[in-house]
Amino acid sequence: MKILAFNGSPRRGKWNTATMLENALEGARSAGAETELINLYKLDFKGCSSCFACKRKDRKETGVCVLRDDLQPVLEQVREADGLLLGTPVYYGAETSTMRAFMERLQFPYLNYENYAESHFPRKIPTGLIYTMNVNKELAESMGYPAVFERARNYLAMHFGSCELLEANYTTQYDDYAKYEANAPGEDKAAYRAAHFEDDCRKAYELGVRLASGIPADK
């Protein structure tokens, strides 16, 4: 049982997305899974090049991207994985560009152009999608974020079988708010983090347990 997680933030270690992913992987390990966290920003790759090699009728393999870059061995690992977890900060109302490029390369080879309902991914595996963001829940809703998250969730479910969403709001952006421009006072952010982030991380842990147990999301 192998769970692969992908960090779509340029920030690693203690930062928001990485922390949520680490908690989820801890949950997965507690349920007996082997885990690996892949930092996408460390890899040299681009999004889909629209070569359509993965859609050719005379292709040698199905579900394989022909681009040769740092993502090639990672996509080979995906073929063997038992669960996938994608984590990304929200940049301009959506995934980071690097996560977006990864999502194209991860999914397009498995998109069956003749029958969207029949994914070329050979098995059904549970997946998870974590977003961390600066805005609070109310602002996220008024800015239409849920539709963006749901669309991405839906594509992952379509390709791999199921996908569960998890969000963390009003995240800490700086170590020292006094040193940076900010749209919220540092004390507010710190108080919100103290009240909520532990709970967000607990939800991530539980998501990891479900992924490792092979439990598909309801949605």
Ligand SMILES: Cc1cc2nc3c(=O)[nH]c(=O)nc-3n(C[C@H](O)[C@H](O)[C@H](O)COP(=O)(O)O)c2cc1C
């Ligand atoms: C370029 C950039 C764009 C961002 N755009 C948004 C945004 O549209 N909405 C939002 O809520 N937060 C936005 N943020 C804040 C991040 O989503 C938030 O701080 C996130 O939790 C950072 O995750 P990390 O700590 O894992 O890097 C943006 C941050 C950056 C650097």
